[in-house]
Amino acid sequence: MPKYKILITDHIAEEGMNILGDDPDVEYELKAGISNKELKPIIGNYDAIITRSGTTVTEDLIENPGKLKVIGRAGVGLDNVDIEAASKKGIIVMNAPTGNTLAATELTMGMMLAAARRIPAANFSLKNGEWNRKKFMGIQLYNKTLGIVGLGRIGSNVAVRAKSFGMKVIAYDPYIKKEKADSLNVKLYDDMEKLLADSDVLTFHTPLTKETHDMIRAEHFSLMKDNVIIINCARGGIVNESALYENAKNGKIFSVGIDVFEKEPATENRLLELDNVFVTPHIGANTSEGQKGVAVIIAEQVINALKGKSYINA
Ligand code: NAD
Ligand code: MLT
Numbered sequence: 001m002p003k004y005k006i007l008i009t010d011h012i013a014e015e016g017m018n019i020l021g022d023d024p025d026v027e028y029e030l031k032a033g034i035s036n037k038e039l040k041p042i043i044g045n046y047d048a049i050i051t052r053s054g055t056t057v058t059e060d061l062i063e064n065p066g067k068l069k070v071i072g073r074a075g076v077g078l079d080n081v082d083i084e085a086a087s088k089k090g091i092i093v094m095n096a097p098t099g100n101t102l103a104a105t106e107l108t109m110g111m112m113l114a115a116a117r118r119i120p121a122a123n124f125s126l127k128n129g130e131w132n133r134k135k136f137m138g139i140q141l142y143n144k145t146l147g148i149v150g151l152g153r154i155g156s157n158v159a160v161r162a163k164s165f166g167m168k169v170i171a172y173d174p175y176i177k178k179e180k181a182d183s184l185n186v187k188l189y190d191d192m193e194k195l196l197a198d199s200d201v202l203t204f205h206t207p208l209t210k211e212t213h214d215m216i217r218a219e220h221f222s223l224m225k226d227n228v229i230i231i232n233c234a235r236g237g238i239v240n241e242s243a244l245y246e247n248a249k250n251g252k253i254f255s256v257g258i259d260v261f262e263k264e265p266a267t268e269n270r271l272l273e274l275d276n277v278f279v280t281p282h283i284g285a286n287t288s289e290g291q292k293g294v295a296v297i298i299a300e301q302v303i304n305a306l307k308g309k310s311y312i313n314a
Contacts, residue, residue, distance in 0.1 A: 002024065002025055002026055002027035003025045003026075003306075004025055004026050004027070004047040004048065004303075004306045005027050005028070005029070005045060005046045005047055005048075006020055006026060006027070006028040006029075006046060006047060006048045006049070006050060006302065007028070007029050007031060007042075007043075007046040007048075007049045007050070008020075008028060008029070008030045008031070008032065008049070008050045008051075009031060009032065009033075009034050009039065009049055009050070009051045009054060009055040010032055010033075010050075010051045010052035010053070010054040010055060010074070011030075011032045011052070012050060012052065012074045012291070012294070012295040012298070012299075013288070013291040013292045013294075013295035013296075014295075015292045015295055015296050016050075016074065016292075016294075016295025016296050016298060016299040017030070017295070017299070019296060019299035019300060019303070020299050020303070023303055025303075025307070026303060026306075032054070033054060034055070036055070036056065036058065036060075036061050039055065039061060040060070040061055040063075040064075043061065043062065043064075043065065043066065043068055044064055044065055044066015044067060044068055045066060045067070046066075046067070046068060047067055047068065047069050047070065047306055048068070048069060048070035048071070048072060048302045048305075048306060049068065049070075049071055049072070050072040050073075050074060050298055050299070050302060051071070051072070051073060051074070051080075052073070052074050052075050053075065053077065053080050053264070053282065055080065056080045056081075057071055057080065057081040057082060057086065058082055058085070059082050059085035062082075062085060062086060062089055062091065065089045065091060068089075068091055069090075069091060069092060069305070069306065070091065070092045070093075070094065070302050070305045070306060071086055071091055071092070071093045071094070072094050072095075072096075072298040072301060072302040073093070073094065073095040073096065073298065074096055074099075074291075074294040074295055074297075074298040075095060075096060075099075075100060075285055075294050076095055076096070076097050076100065076101075076104075076153075076207075076285075077095075077207060077208065077235060078093060078095055078207075079207065079208040079209070079235060081093050092305050094298070094301050094302070094305065094311065094313045095298075095313065096293070096294040096295075096297035096298040096301065097153065097313075098153065098293070098297065099285075099290060099291075099292075099293025099294030099295075099296070099297045099298075100284070100285035100287075100290035100291070100293060100294050101153045101154055101157060102157060102287075102289070102290065103284060103285050103286065103287040103289065103290030103291075104154045104233055104284040104285060104290075105154050105157035105158050105161065106287070107233050107259060107280070107283065107284045108154070108158050108203055108205075108231055108233045108284075109158065109161050109162075111231045111233065111257030111259070111278075111280075112141065112146075112162075112201060112203070112229070112231055112257070113141070114255075114257060114278060115201075115229045115230075115231065115254070115255035115256065115257045115278070116138050116139045116140070116141050116201075116229060116255070117136070117138035117139075118136050118138060118255055118276070120278035121136070121275055121276070121278070122135075122136040139200075139227065139229070139254060141162075141165050141166070141167055141201070142165060142166040142167070143166060143167070143168070144167055144168070144200035144201060145167065145168045145169075145170060145198055145199050145200050145201070146158075146159075146162045146167045146168070146169045146170070146199065146200070146201045146202075146203065147170050147171070147172070147195045147196065147198065147199030147201070147202045147203070148169065148170070148171040148172075148173075148186070148203055148205060149171070149172050149173070149192065149195070149202070149203070149204045149205065149206060149215070149238075150171075150172075150173055150204060150205035150206035150207075150234065151171040151172075151173040151176050151180065151181060151184070151186065151188070151205070152173070152176075152205060152206075154205045154233075154234075155171065155173070155203075155205035156180075156184055158203060158205065159171065159184050159186050160184065163184075163185060167201075168187075169184070169185070169186045169187070170186065170187045170188075170189055170195055170198060170199065171186050171187070171188055171189065171195070172188075172189045172190075172191075172192045172195040173188070173206075174190065176188070192215075193220070193223055196216075196220055196223045196224050197223045197224065197225070199224070199225070199228065200225060200227075200228065200229065201228070201229040201230075201231070202224070202228060202229070202230050202231070203230075203231040203232075203233070204216075204231070204232045204233075204234045204238050204239060205233075205234050206234055206235075206238060207234070207235065208234070208235035208236075208237055208238060212235075212238050213237050213238070214237065214238075214240045215238050215239070216238065216239040216240060216243070216244075217240045217243055218240065218242075218243040218246070220243075221243055221246075221247040221252055221253075224252070224253075226252060227253075227254040228252070228253055228254065229253070229254050229255050229256070229257075230244070230253055230255075230256045230257075231256075231257045231258075232256075232257070232258050232259065232260060233257075233258075233259040233260065233284045234260060235260050236258075236260045236261035236262040236263070236264065236266075237262045241261070241262050241269070241271065244256065244258075244271065245270055245271055245274070248271070248274050248276055248277050249274055251276075253276065254276065255276045255277075255278070256271075256274075256276065256277045256278070257278055257279075257280075258271065258277065258278075258279050258280075259279070259280045259281075259282055259283060259284045260282055260284070261282075264281075264282055265281070266279070266281070301313070
């Protein structure tokens with residue numbers, strides 16, 4: 001008889017489910033896409049839940065936690081989990097921070113190139129029967145300055161790759177040591193506004209917190225260079241969406257690449273109307289390697305936590 005019941009509320013890679021399935025102490029169920037209304041009355045029947053960003057774990061959802069002991073996030077961001085409320089109920093919250101680092105890094109690099117050469121708009125134009133080479137004049141990345149906000153796992157990997165393109169890389173991250181930036185040959189700024197003013201390309205790699213929410217607002221755009229490129233593969237709401245819309249529309253920004261939105265799914269977002277804004281539906285972590293990575297890590301960590309063994313968390 002399995003000792004632990006685990007509910008998976010979002011699709012995770014098969015490799016993670018296999019780990020759960022192979023453990024004789026574990027019985028798991030998959031209810032991907034389950035709503036909070038459906039989940040609330042049954043959540044207490046499970047020892048752990050595993051989710052991605054599809055479930056928002058609110059204080060209300062875990063009001064009667066029953067035997068729930070662990071909430072595992074198959075990914076990095078824990079902004080969809082009320083950690084304080086979970087802690088008050090004695091529930092461990094864990095993520096899989098390293099599994100999708102390169103997936104998000106590579107999407108960021110792809111977006112940077114796509115923005116500099118307006119690849120999505122050029123693709124759209126030709127597929128609509130237009131042959132207009134003049135319209136799609138790009139910007140060279142070589143010798144340009146990349147400003148990274150948040151020099152953690154993804155930010156650092158972006159820095160390394162941007163260096164290989166011959167970019168100058170500067171960063172703002174008040175929580176890291178200067179030695180870390182030095183080791184990456186990145187100039188660390190202690191003034192974010194100065195970084196915004198010095199950058200040709202800006203990319204954001206912080207978590208979404210009270211501090212980073214609306215970190216970039218209308219007044220910050222006036223500090224930026226004209227024709228700046230902006231990439232956000234971290235979280236919607238770090239760059240204020242209204243300000244981003246206005247500055248993409250008025251031509252201050254050359255091109256914007258966004259994977260994440262304040263409200264997701266973002267099918268109604270007005271940013272989608274602008275030619276110099278290109279978007280993806282929160283696919284930063286979506287490589288087979290990235291999804292396997294987070295699923296395996298979270299399955300192992302959740303089992304370890306339930307069995308009282310040590311687990312790594314960030
Ligand atoms: P990380 O914890 O390694 O790095 C985050 C960095 O942000 C840290 O160095 C931290 O010091 C810094 N930071 C925190 N607050 C800051 C602030 N106010 N100003 C400047 N820097 C600040 O995390 P990571 O693995 O690099 O991931 C970063 C974020 O990317 C995640 O939190 C997640 O939200 C997002 N993400 C998105 C996708 C996607 O699918 N689009 C995939 C993976 C991660
Ligand atoms: C993350 O925080 O890991 C990403 O947003 C990926 C995801 O939720 O799928």
